[in-house]
Amino acid sequence: MNSFISWRHSQLYRYFVLAVIIALIVFLKQFMSLLLLTIIFSYLAINAGKRISAVLKTSRAISIALVYILVITLIVLAINHGTTTVMHQVKSMMALATDTSWDTNGFLKEVYKNMHHYTTTLNTDQLISKGISHLNQVGHVLYELILALLFSFIFSMTYPQLRAWSLHFLHSPYHKFFGEFYIIIHRFIIILGRLFEVQLMICVINTAVMVAVLAFLQFPYLLGFAILIFILGLIPVFGVIISLVPLTITAFIIGNWHTVLIILVAVACVHFLESYFLHPHFMSQRTHMPILVILLNLIIMEKLFGVWGLVVGLPILTFLLDFFRIQKFKNQ
Numbered sequence: 219m220n221s222f223i224s225w226r227h228s229q230l231y232r233y234f235v236l237a238v239i240i241a242l243i244v245f246l247k248q249f250m251s252l253l254l255l256t257i258i259f260s261y262l263a264i265n266a267g268k269r270i271s272a273v274l275k276t277s278r279a280i281s282i283a284l285v286y287i288l289v290i291t292l293i294v295l296a297i298n299h300g301t302t303t304v305m306h307q308v309k310s311m312m313a314l315a316t317d318t319s320w321d322t323n324g325f326l327k328e329v330y331k332n333m334h335h336y337t338t339t340l341n342t343d344q345l346i347s348k349g350i351s352h353l354n355q356v357g358h359v360l361y362e363l364i365l366a367l368l369f370s371f372i373f374s375m376t377y378p379q380l381r382a383w384s385l386h387f388l389h390s391p392y393h394k395f396f397g398e399f400y401i402i403i404h405r406f407i408i409i410l411g412r413l414f415e416v417q418l419m420i421c422v423i424n425t426a427v428m429v430a431v432l433a434f435l436q437f438p439y440l441l442g443f444a445i446l447i448f449i450l451g452l453i454p455v456f457g458v459i460i461s462l463v464p465l466t467i468t469a470f471i472i473g474n475w476h477t478v479l480i481i482l483v484a485v486a487c488v489h490f491l492e493s494y495f496l497h498p499h500f501m502s503q504r505t506h507m508p509i510l511v512i513l514l515n516l517i518i519m520e521k522l523f524g525v526w527g528l529v530v531g532l533p534i535l536t537f538l539l540d541f542f543r544i545q546k547f548k549n550q
Contacts (some may be wrong), residue, residue, distance in 0.1 A: 235398040236541065254410075254530065255366035256373065261411035262418075263289075263374045282374045289367070296445045405540065409547055410533040412504055417529075420496045421451035424488050428461075431484040435477060437468060452529070461485070505536050506545060 243250065267282035274281070373380065387396040425448045432443055443465070450461045462485050469477040501512060512532060519531025539545040 256369045259370035260373045406537045416500045424451045
């Protein structure tokens with residue numbers, strides 16, 4: 219009886235610590251994007267550093283430095299080629315919208331008439347205001363990405379010292395609280411990191427397939443589109459659909475409706491491959507959840523937390539199932 223009461227008390231204390239963590243997250247919600255990015259970058263950098271260290275026989279610090287040098291190089295290339303691709307898209311769309319030769323085709327005539335009517339009724343001041351607002355949002359995202367990279371680099375390089383320093387909390391008078399706090403946070407980070415690694419692998423496969431199709435169709439700025447598809451592919455399931463917009467526009471510009479049809483079929487096939495084979499197959503090896511549960515989780519979390527809900531929705535569900543001992547997460 220005493221052992222049951224003790225176990226029950228321990229469980230209630232764990233729930234109390236979880237409630238404190240949730241309250242802390244709500245209080246710091248404006249910093250959640252930066253915090254999650256830092257956690258993901260740090261986790262990936264430390265793991266990649268371990269693998270590089272094992273292969274090259276270099277020290278931990280040098281291995282992590284090599285990881286960040288490679289990442290920064292890829293980011294610079296992505297910005298360079300991504301900017302060029304976006305500028306090309308904007309110019310092509312403007313040329314397409316103002317092309318009066320559309321008037322020679324029955325179907326395109328109606329499209330052109332509607333677009334022309336829309337462009338003549340645009341409120342310039344409102345358009346400029348929206349443009350500035352979107353630029354501010356992009357600038358804020360870039361700012362958070364740069365800060366997250368910086369913080370994750372510092373965290374990764376000084377992880378042994380931080381780990382040793384954090385032991386002071388476990389030897390304090392409140393060691394029980396901080397012990398539970400550490401176990402819960404550590405477990406969530408492991409689950410988030412493992413599932414994000416799986417999504418990264420799926421993203422690489424999707425990008426390789428789409429780049430092969432784009433190369434066959436002789437798309438311009440192939441590297442820029444590859445980067446765009448890869449970044450959007452980090453959003454589970456729905457990222458492939460979002461990439462359809464710039465791809466179909468470019469397909470129409472460089473070809474005709476047949477090119478657009480090929481792109482639509484290719485994206486549909488990749489979406490089908492990810493949704494019904496790659497995502498359930500690889501995620502089921504980690505979470506052991508049915509695809510319907512995964513898709514419902516993504517839809518609900520997207521409504522609750524936006525884009526971040528698509529990224530962290532499944533890790534949160536997996537963590538809760540693991541925390542309440544409904545379904546244990548196997549850390550292979």
